[in-house]
Amino acid sequence: MNKNAFRNLSYGVYVISTWDKGRATGCTANSVMQITSEPATVAVSINHDNYTNACIQDTGKFAVSVLGEHSEPSLIGTFGFRSGRDCDKFEGVAHEVKSCLPVLSDACAYIVCEVIDKMETETHTVFLGKVLDCDIVKQDTAMTYAYYHNVIKGKSPKAAPTYLPD
Ligand SMILES: Cc1cc2nc3c(=O)[nH]c(=O)nc-3n(C[C@H](O)[C@H](O)[C@H](O)COP(=O)(O)O)c2cc1C
Numbered sequence: 001m002n003k004n005a006f007r008n009l010s011y012g013v014y015v016i017s018t019w020d021k022g023r024a025t026g027c028t029a030n031s032v033m034q035i036t037s038e039p040a041t042v043a044v045s046i047n048h049d050n051y052t053n054a055c056i057q058d059t060g061k062f063a064v065s066v067l068g069e070h071s072e073p074s075l076i077g078t079f080g081f082r083s084g085r086d087c088d089k090f091e092g093v094a095h096e097v098k099s100c101l102p103v104l105s106d107a108c109a110y111i112v113c114e115v116i117d118k119m120e121t122e123t124h125t126v127f128l129g130k131v132l133d134c135d136i137v138k139q140d141t142a143m144t145y146a147y148y149h150n151v152i153k154g155k156s157p158k159a160a161p162t163y164l165p166d
Pocket of ligand 1: 026027029030076081082085155156157160
């Protein structure tokens with residue numbers, strides 16, 4: 001099996017957010033996909049070890065902030081290479097509460113979801129979210145995972161579903 005084939009799959013770059021007992025928390029994710037428009041439904045795959053997973057299980061809700069090519073690139077590291085277990089990732093990060101969930105201000109769009117189902121794999125939970133609210137935040141081109149790798153020269157940690165050793 002040549003897993004380099006997976007490098008040909010396309011993704012965006014997102015911050016998945018929720019609450020940790022009243023405190024905003026979340027993580028970077030590439031694994032968001034739209035399931036259908038009517039009823040509006042999306043899915044995301046979150047590693048069992050990520051604190052965001054436990055927080056989504058607790059709240060039953062998550063939001064997706066869609067990063068753009070002009071979003072501050074350091075947001076990806078802030079949310080993708082640290083854990084909300086050990087730090088407050090939202091400290092100093094501009095955000096607003098939309099339909100009861102925290103979303104990043106420096107994003108091109110947000111999507112707020114209620115978990116309606118989930119599927120456990122060996123390493124990740126796939127959360128299925130019914131969309132409660134979504135809107136454009138600012139005009140920008142959504143960042144693709146390829147842009148993150150090729151232009152920003154970013155890496156992915158082991159918890160990312162797309163991680164492959166170099
Ligand atoms: C570009 C990028 C994409 C990522 N995609 C995912 C993903 O789809 N699912 C996931 O569980 N983790 C993904 N991660 C890893 C998490 O963001 C990372 O493990 C984070 O530190 C978890 O934080 P938490 O413990 O606060 O939840 C990604 C990280 C980066 C940088």
